[in-house]
Amino acid sequence: MQYIPGLAGVPATESKISYIDGQQGLLTYRGFDIQELAEHSTFEETTLLLLFGHLPTADELTTFDKLLRENRRVKYNIREIMKNLPTTTHPMHMLQVVVASLASFYPSTEYMKGGSENQDYINDVTVKIIAHMGTLVANWEHMRNGFDPIEPRKDLNYAENFLYMVTGEEPDKDWARLLDAILILHAEHTINASTFTTMVTGSTLANPCSVISSAIASLSGPLHGGANQKVIEMLDEIGTPEKARPYIEQRLADKKVIWGMGHREYKTKDPRATILQKLSMELLEKKSGAGELSAAFETAMEVERVCEELLGHKGVYPNVDFYSGILYKEMGFDPGLFTPIFAVARSAGWMAHWREQLQNNKIFRPTQVYTGSGKACYIPLAERE
Ligand SMILES: CC(=O)SCCNC(=O)CCNC(=O)[C@H](O)C(C)(C)COP(=O)(O)OP(=O)(O)OC[C@H]1O[C@@H](n2cnc3c(N)ncnc32)[C@H](O)[C@@H]1OP(=O)(O)O
Numbered sequence: 163m164q165y166i167p168g169l170a171g172v173p174a175t176e177s178k179i180s181y182i183d184g185q186q187g188l189l190t191y192r193g194f195d196i197q198e199l200a201e202h203s204t205f206e207e208t209t210l211l212l213l214f215g216h217l218p219t220a221d222e223l224t225t226f227d228k229l230l231r232e233n234r235r236v237k238y239n240i241r242e243i244m245k246n247l248p249t250t251t252h253p254m255h256m257l258q259v260v261v262a263s264l265a266s267f268y269p270s271t272e273y274m275k276g277g278s279e280n281q282d283y284i285n286d287v288t289v290k291i292i293a294h295m296g297t298l299v300a301n302w303e304h305m306r307n308g309f310d311p312i313e314p315r316k317d318l319n320y321a322e323n324f325l326y327m328v329t330g331e332e333p334d335k336d337w338a339r340l341l342d343a344i345l346i347l348h349a350e351h352t353i354n355a356s357t358f359t360t361m362v363t364g365s366t367l368a369n370p371c372s373v374i375s376s377a378i379a380s381l382s383g384p385l386h387g388g389a390n391q392k393v394i395e396m397l398d399e400i401g402t403p404e405k406a407r408p409y410i411e412q413r414l415a416d417k418k419v420i421w422g423m424g425h426r427e428y429k430t431k432d433p434r435a436t437i438l439q440k441l442s443m444e445l446l447e448k449k450s451g452a453g454e455l456s457a458a459f460e461t462a463m464e465v466e467r468v469c470e471e472l473l474g475h476k477g478v479y480p481n482v483d484f485y486s487g488i489l490y491k492e493m494g495f496d497p498g499l500f501t502p503i504f505a506v507a508r509s510a511g512w513m514a515h516w517r518e519q520l521q522n523n524k525i526f527r528p529t530q531v532y533t534g535s536g537k538a539c540y541i542p543l544a545e546r547e
């Protein structure tokens with residue numbers, strides 16, 4: 163029996179939701195190129211595409227959008243749970259706890275047994291979770307800073323409302339469009355660690371709120387979604403482009419990873435990193451004028467150059483987390499919000515995989531290669547040396 167560390171290259175499921183060509187650096191959702199979706203779609207439309215497999219009709223989109231808007235408000239009891247968390251709680255830990263607690267308000271035990279009410283439950287909870295994610299993240303941003311949360315608005319789309327709830331100001335249309343593209347880019351990515359977590363937890367028929375809570379935990383780690391916060395911390399630590407090379411050389415000598423670099427599937431630059439880099443450049447030039455880039459962006463480009471030279475032969479290139487933080491920073495988001503914004507977007511992909519898993523469920527239960535001792539004899543405590 164051969165053990166494959168990290169299940170690298172091992173197919174663990176069949177899925178129709180998204181596809182990666184890691185050699186060419188291509189990503190499609192339901193056959194649609196990510197670049198095209200980022201340019202032309204909205205988070206609401208892309209979510210429907212991921213969930214149901216086709217671009218929605220105008221009626222389908224309007225109905226779904228209305229449901230999302232109507233389900234944004236969080237219950238008073240949930241706010242009370244949030245109020246009782248220490249304000250030092252990282253937003254990803256808040257999200258994990260509070261999304262798990264939603265199971266108390268939206269219980270389910272028997273939704274797999276067939277019948278239309280189960281489909282209704284699956285659809286309702288899908289909307290509820292995706293709609294709540296943005297509100298929870300935005301509310302906590304105020305609560306952890308000692309302020310009252312801002313209520314969601316129904317007259318705004320998902321990205322606009324999120325910006326409004328975080329800033330308390332009327333959302334700028336261009337920024338909302340930018341955030342919309344960012345949400346689309348992060349919405350789905352085949353069977354990555356957090357999606358695999360979704361599927362493993364989902365395969366036991368656990369409550370979907372517990373399923374998504376487990377996915378949030380998985381995404382929070384710095385080798386996965388948590389890397390976007392690490393990248394901006396790293397860029398700040400480096401400071402200026404000329405300090406990039408010695409910093410990287412030292413980290414590599416210390417056998418430490420360069421945050422935002424490398425990917426299990428891509429052996430070239432992640433297509434989302436290319437788009438996010440372009441969006442960052444456009445935003446920076448818009449804010450400061452042509453050719454005027456931030457220290458973080460200039461440093462990031464130098465880190466990319468040096469890494470290509472030193473790590474390119476291993477297929478290590480920028481991943482999605484490398485340039486996203488620069489955008490978030492320029493948009494005024496606190497670094498603690500970077501990974502939660504990823505989670506908000508990814509809730510669409512997680513729910514799509516959870517639903518796909520249920521259609522043909524088999525509990526995930528791989529095997530292991532035992533490397534422990536042979537049969538051992540129990541020795542009473544008093545006789546042990
Ligand atoms: C949304 C996301 O999850 S995207 C990923 C976000 N994570 C990060 O940015 C953290 C930094 N990157 C990494 O740790 C890794 O590249 C991972 C976890 C993303 C992928 O890991 P794996 O597929 O297991 O690749 P693995 O660790 O085997 O790397 C292959 C080789 O490239 C090297 N390598 C990979 N990534 C990096 C990196 N970021 N910095 C330095 N070296 C790296 C490894 O040391 C290894 O070298 P070796 O063959 O000489 O031992």
Ligand SMILES: O=C([O-])CC(=O)C(=O)O
Binds near residue numbers: 350353354426481
């Ligand atoms: O696919 C992965 O392993 C990680 C990733 O880029 C994502 O989840 O977006």
